[in-house]
Amino acid sequence: xxxxxxxxxxxxxxxxxxxxxxxxxxxNHNVMYWYQQKSSQAPxxxxxxxxKDFNNEADTPDNFQSRRPNTSFCFLxxxxxxxxxxxxxxxxxxxGLGDQPQHFGDGTRLSIL
Amino acid sequence: GEDxxxxxxxxxxxxxxxxxxxxxxDSSSTYLYWYKQEPGAGLQLLTYIFSNMDMKQDQRLTVLxxxxxxxxxxxxxxxxxxxxxxxxxxxxxYNNNDMRFGAGTRLTxxx
Numbered sequence: 513x514x515x516x517x518x519x520x521x522x523x524x525x526x527x528x529x530x531x532x533x534x535x536x537x538x539x540n541h542n543v544m545y546w547y548q549q550k551s552s553q554a555p556x557x558x559x560x561x562x563x564k565d566f567n568n569e570a571d572t573p574d575n576f577q578s579r580r581p582n583t584s585f586c587f588l589x590x591x592x593x594x595x596x597x598x599x600x601x602x603x604x605x606x607x608g609l610g611d612q613p614q615h616f617g618d619g620t621r622l623s624i625l
Numbered sequence: 626g627e628d629x630x631x632x633x634x635x636x637x638x639x640x641x642x643x644x645x646x647x648x649x650x651d652s653s654s655t656y657l658y659w660y661k662q663e664p665g666a667g668l669q670l671l672t673y674i675f676s677n678m679d680m681k682q683d684q685r686l687t688v689l690x691x692x693x694x695x696x697x698x699x700x701x702x703x704x705x706x707x708x709x710x711x712x713x714x715x716x717x718x719y720n721n722n723d724m725r726f727g728a729g730t731r732l733t734x735x736x
Contacts, residue, residue: 553729554727554728555713557724610717614724615670616667616669618666619667
């Protein structure tokens with residue numbers, strides 16, 4: 513059974529049109545992460561939530577924001593997508609920080625027209 | 626910044642063993658992970674090892690850690706075509722939220 517679920521699997525949006533990607537988890541983990549992965553590259557961490565505490569990576573563009581309304585759900589909002597934002601977006605969870613492994617969803621592939 | 630490096634490609638024949646290598650530079654790395662990514666999918670955690678261990682075995686998978694040389698390897702015994710995927714090495718230190726990934730090794734298994 514899927515434990516980290518991302519919807520939709522494929523998302524197409526227009527240049528400059530806001531888009532929201534969704535992640536939910538059934539693991540009751542404290543930490544949720546969003547990564548951006550471009551073709552043939554390693555995932556790049558955008559931000560994470562530890563419970564309700566938001567932690568942004570220093571080089572994450574302002575265009576990317578996130579919301580975590582409850583333990584189970586986390587959203588990635590891209591306010592004005594540019595062509596360079598086309599990528600796979602991966603959500604991950606972990607029980608805690610430090611030693612806890614991260615469990616990934618299947619990702620949402622975002623295309624920009 | 627700290628780096629994690631992997632060779633980009635590995636090709637083996639079905640039934641042979643595969644060995645995927647990884648080197649890292651952060652001496653405070655405490656936890657090291659191997660993830661598998663199939664086309665169009667997310668990352669699947671295969672196994673992980675703490676830095677106070679030298680080896681971990683899980684069915685067909687064997688992880689070897691040489692902490693002195695900061696070298697990690699993943700051996701897949703009796704490699705099958707279903708093992709074809711990209712394998713990511715990742716490391717993390719205890720107080721660091723950031724999991725640092727290598728660029729991934731694309732394993733191709735030929736029949």
